[in-house]
Amino acid sequence: MKALIETIVTPLVDQPEDIVVTETEEDTKIVFHLTVNQNDVGKVIGKNGRIAKSIRTIVYAAKTDTNKRIYLDIM
Template identity: 80%
Template sequence: MKALIESIVTPLVDHPEDVVVNEKVEESKVVYHLTVNQDDVGKVIGKNGRIAKAIRTVVYAAKTDANKRIYLDIM
């Protein structure tokens, strides 16, 4: 899942070397923290959050464990 998030976000940003995805597994959920360069935050979020919503839609659709919810935090 980390590779999927990185492959979606990397072409969108000007500083692909600063894209970091951290995974935190909890009992009933998995949280992915996406961190990008401060200059690229607007590009990842998009106008009215449309790009962020699209990224979340793809990630949620690709989940592998049916018992855990997936969350994507963009920082």
């Protein structure tokens, strides 16, 4: 899942070397924390959050066979 998030976000940013995806797993959910360069945050979120919503939709659709909820946190 980390590779998927990185693959989606890399073409959107000017500094792809600053992309960091960390995973936190809890009992009922898995949270992915996406961190990009401060100058690229707006590009990843997009106007009115449209790009962020699209990224989340793809990540949620690609969910594995676990029964845990998946969340994507963009910082």
